[in-house]
Amino acid sequence: MKTSLISNPSKFLTIVFSFLTLTIVFQSCKSDKKEAITEEVEKETVVDVLTENMDFQMADTIPSGWTTFRYKNASPQTHFILIDKYPEGKTIDTVLTAVAPVFDEGMKLINEGKPEEGFAAFGKLPIWFGDVKFIGGTGLISPERVAHTTMKLEPGFYIFECYVKMSNGVFHTSMGMAKEVVVSTTDSGNEEPEADYAIEISSTDGIVFDGTVTEGNHTFSVFFKDQIVHEHFLGHDVNLAKLDDTANMDELNNWMNWADPKGLIEPAPQGITFLGGVNNMLAGDTGYFNATLGPGKYALIAEVPNAAGKNMLKVFEVTSSSQ
Numbered sequence: 001m002k003t004s005l006i007s008n009p010s011k012f013l014t015i016v017f018s019f020l021t022l023t024i025v026f027q028s029c030k031s032d033k034k035e036a037i038t039e040e041v042e043k044e045t046v047v048d049v050l051t052e053n054m055d056f057q058m059a060d061t062i063p064s065g066w067t068t069f070r071y072k073n074a075s076p077q078t079h080f081i082l083i084d085k086y087p088e089g090k091t092i093d094t095v096l097t098a099v100a101p102v103f104d105e106g107m108k109l110i111n112e113g114k115p116e117e118g119f120a121a122f123g124k125l126p127i128w129f130g131d132v133k134f135i136g137g138t139g140l141i142s143p144e145r146v147a148h149t150t151m152k153l154e155p156g157f158y159i160f161e162c163y164v165k166m167s168n169g170v171f172h173t174s175m176g177m178a179k180e181v182v183v184s185t186t187d188s189g190n191e192e193p194e195a196d197y198a199i200e201i202s203s204t205d206g207i208v209f210d211g212t213v214t215e216g217n218h219t220f221s222v223f224f225k226d227q228i229v230h231e232h233f234l235g236h237d238v239n240l241a242k243l244d245d246t247a248n249m250d251e252l253n254n255w256m257n258w259a260d261p262k263g264l265i266e267p268a269p270q271g272i273t274f275l276g277g278v279n280n281m282l283a284g285d286t287g288y289f290n291a292t293l294g295p296g297k298y299a300l301i302a303e304v305p306n307a308a309g310k311n312m313l314k315v316f317e318v319t320s321s322s323q
């Protein structure tokens with residue numbers, strides 16, 4: 001079953017999550033967002049996002065330009081923010097008539113353990129579904145932690161989502177972790193951050209990072225040298241994790257694949273504390289994350305199948321500043 005999933009280069013994930021998101025959000029949110037886009041929004045240096053129970057509590061409209069998300073996870077689950085950009089002109093009516101019946105059919109088959117039939121059903125989806133873009137967001141963040149991620153936003157309509165799975169296998173997206181957000185034409189006025197440490201990620205070289213970090217509060221840049229669709233139908237990203245003595249790297253590596261029934265599901269692996277990062281961006285883009293790191297062992301890892309085999313798992317030490 002897994003092999004079929006992985007060998008199929010279709011855009012299944014895009015389809016699944018985009019659709020989940022669209023159904024959930026648009027059914028409850030038909031207000032006229034077109035007007036909101038030009039509304040004045042309060043200038044703020046930081047956009048606060050809070051999760052308490054399968055939600056994104058945040059402003060409906062945020063400024064464009066360089067934007068820092070301060071994402072507090074006050075829930076018992078692990079989450080992230082992935083920001084999706086949909087093609088222009090798609091309405092809820094289009095989705096409900098052209099997509100919903102196809103989605104229902106395909107997902108039902110996959111849930112019944114018939115992935116090949118399910119994928120065949122998704123072949124009936126509109127072509128534009130493949131045009132959804134993933135433009136950034138935070139990395140994985142553990143309970144009671146705060147992720148700080150900075151990225152440049154263009155004005156427009158976006159969906160914020162999290163598709164980590166509950167222990168019963170249900171995606172957080174379908175539990176309420178999908179929110180439509182308007183990025184206004186008002187610029188935040190923020191400047192691009194300056195990084196203390198530079199990270200690069202690409203399909204060819206994996207995560208490139210020199211790994212010499214001293215304790216303290218640091219900003220890391222993440223340059224997406226390229227972006228591709230991996231076996232799980234999504235691109236690569238960079239997540240920061242603190243490792244304690246019980247952390248098992250194989251377990252972490254396996255967990256970072258949603259297409260595995262045991263992947264990206266609660267509970268998160270033992271001994272791992274996720275501290276944020278930068279979610280899927282487009283090729284050529286750069287995002288930043290900030291974290292306060294004490295001495296110890298950490299990892300940078302992409303949420304892709306077999307990150308280690310793609311050179312997308314880097315373990316490094318943070319050394320004491322007194323050393």
Ligand SMILES: [Cu+2]
Nearest residue numbers: 079162164172
């Ligand atoms: Cu979540």
